[in-house]
Amino acid sequence: MPDYTVINPATEQAVTTVTLSTAAETDAAIERAAAAQVSWRAVAPGDRARLLRRFAAEVDAHAAELAALEVAGSGHPVGQATWEAEHVRDVLEYYAAAPERLAGRQIPVAGGLNVTFHEPLGVVGLIVPWNFPMPIFAWGMAPALAAGNTVVAKPAEVTPLTARRIGELALAAGLPEGVLAVLPGKGSVVGQRLVDHPLVRKIVFTGSTEVGREIMAGCARQVKRVTLELGGKSANIVFADADLEQAAATAPYAVFDNAGQDCCARSRILVQRSVFDRFMELLEPAVMGLRVGDPALPETQMGPLISAAHRERVASYVPDGAPVAFRGTAPGGPGFWFPPTVLAPAGEHSPAFTDEVFGPVVTVTPFEDEADAVTIANDTPYGLSGSIWTENVGRAIRVARGVETGNLSVNSHSSVRYWTPFGGFKQSGLGRELGPDALDSFTEVKNVFIAS
Numbered sequence: 424m425p426d427y428t429v430i431n432p433a434t435e436q437a438v439t440t441v442t443l444s445t446a447a448e449t450d451a452a453i454e455r456a457a458a459a460q461v462s463w464r465a466v467a468p469g470d471r472a473r474l475l476r477r478f479a480a481e482v483d484a485h486a487a488e489l490a491a492l493e494v495a496g497s498g499h500p501v502g503q504a505t506w507e508a509e510h511v512r513d514v515l516e517y518y519a520a521a522p523e524r525l526a527g528r529q530i531p532v533a534g535g536l537n538v539t540f541h542e543p544l545g546v547v548g549l550i551v552p553w554n555f556p557m558p559i560f561a562w563g564m565a566p567a568l569a570a571g572n573t574v575v576a577k578p579a580e581v582t583p584l585t586a587r588r589i590g591e592l593a594l595a596a597g598l599p600e601g602v603l604a605v606l607p608g609k610g611s612v613v614g615q616r617l618v619d620h621p622l623v624r625k626i627v628f629t630g631s632t633e634v635g636r637e638i639m640a641g642c643a644r645q646v647k648r649v650t651l652e653l654g655g656k657s658a659n660i661v662f663a664d665a666d667l668e669q670a671a672a673t674a675p676y677a678v679f680d681n682a683g684q685d686c687c688a689r690s691r692i693l694v695q696r697s698v699f700d701r702f703m704e705l706l707e708p709a710v711m712g713l714r715v716g717d718p719a720l721p722e723t724q725m726g727p728l729i730s731a732a733h734r735e736r737v738a739s740y741v742p743d744g745a746p747v748a749f750r751g752t753a754p755g756g757p758g759f760w761f762p763p764t765v766l767a768p769a770g771e772h773s774p775a776f777t778d779e780v781f782g783p784v785v786t787v788t789p790f791e792d793e794a795d796a797v798t799i800a801n802d803t804p805y806g807l808s809g810s811i812w813t814e815n816v817g818r819a820i821r822v823a824r825g826v827e828t829g830n831l832s833v834n835s836h837s838s839v840r841y842w843t844p845f846g847g848f849k850q851s852g853l854g855r856e857l858g859p860d861a862l863d864s865f866t867e868v869k870n871v872f873i874a875s
């Protein structure tokens with residue numbers, strides 16, 4: 424069995440070695456999950472809810488340990504990593520309320536009645552990317568389990584540590600064996616088996632649009648259910664009437680959080696031309712003040728990139744001669760560091776403006792009026808996230824309706840709330856996660872007529 428050495432992105436030192444699962448082991452885990460699902464779906468709703476709450480409590484009790492694993496294995500700043508572990512707890516608690524509310528309907532018909540049931544799908548395969556190993560794992564896993572499915576999850580090859588530990592915590596909380604399996608391994612091996620194995624009834628995939636297309640094609644062969652959460656190239660639109668101080672102060676967090684390795688990163692800042700220079704004056708100190716460094720320190724706001732290869736890819740978007748307006752700081756020495764970088768004016772055909780960089784690089788572009796802002800914001804195959812800054816409520820609503828994207832915030836840089844729906848338009852994905860309706864995509868509606 425092959426091993427993978429997890430590298431600390433801040434030090435380039437080995438953290439630990441993880442054994443990668445083979446295709447045969449994946450098949451065995453899927454078969455165990457299918458067997459376990461028969462009894463898991465029969466667990467009384469209240470008991471399933473209680474087990475999920477116990478699972479949440481285990482995660483809560485180990486939040487500091489999970490955060491430390493994410494600091495070492497992914498380079499996330501410890502404050503962020505702690506939030507991520509606590510977010511797993513919160514998502515589990517939220518969906519622990521679902522089993523007891525999974526009610527069908529009773530529909531009057533001639534000669535009897537129809538009743539509907541929300542039946543679990545069976546085994547759900549979860550394929551998770553490396554950028555947010557804990558939250559994205561939880562978003563698929565918690566509602567899938569709540570609905571009575573069992574889950575086989577594949578963390579990204581480079582960031583398996585927290586998911587593996589959360590899998591152990593599930594067992595410690597009393598979830599039966601086979602209900603949640605975490606299989607570190609390669610996408611081309613474990614991920615592919617999850618897509619191909621007929622006992623897996625749904626794939627929840629989060630990752631690049633490129634791989635998402637392959638997953639969708641693979642699922643199509645078996646008409647397998649699929650949710651896709653893919654890439655983004657979101658706009659942060661700042662109108663002249665906005666609170667410019669607030670918009671500029673928060674813009675770095677909207678794009679440089681997690682070192683820009685964020686599907687929701689607002690990596691295109693669009694600023695109304697009449698306030699462009701003023702906005703840039705305000706943005707510069709906000710970017711320069713970003714604390715980039717040792718992720719283990721509580722005051723750190725931005726850590727390193729995930730790997731040397733990824734840093735090289737990000738650096739290719741800032742070639743010699745790129746229009747760098749200003750750059751924040753980053754440590755020298757070991758570690759995959761890259762300073763927060765602001766490009767302005769960026770050509771609208773330049774790769775930094777059109778591609779998902781997935782690193783701390785942002786372009787700032789002027790626009791003329793409302794229609795122009797919406798046109799530029801929509802000029803991308805993606806549609807995941809975005810922000811609108813204006814004091815005019817009518818404009819906020821018009822622009823929010825006009826921008827083709829799944830998740831928007833007005834006068835805020837926030838992205839995700841687990842109790843509201845999340846997902847993309849266009850090539851940013853298919854389906855919605857989170858929110859009160861998430862169980863709809865982890866169940867099938869069964870319709871039964873009862874003659875009377």
Ligand code: TAP
Nearest residue numbers: 551552553579580609610614615630631634652653654686
């Ligand atoms: P990908 O390279 O697409 O990998 C995502 C996951 O898919 C990994 O676990 C990967 O395994 C696996 N995989 C790769 N090839 C596969 C295959 N042929 N069959 C099955 N599984 C396969 O993405 P990434 O680089 O990890 O993540 C960055 C991307 O994810 C960005 O585009 C980002 O926007 C997107 N993302 C989207 C969201 C949402 S919510 N929309 C959230 C976070 C990230 P390996 O690790 O072994 O390659």
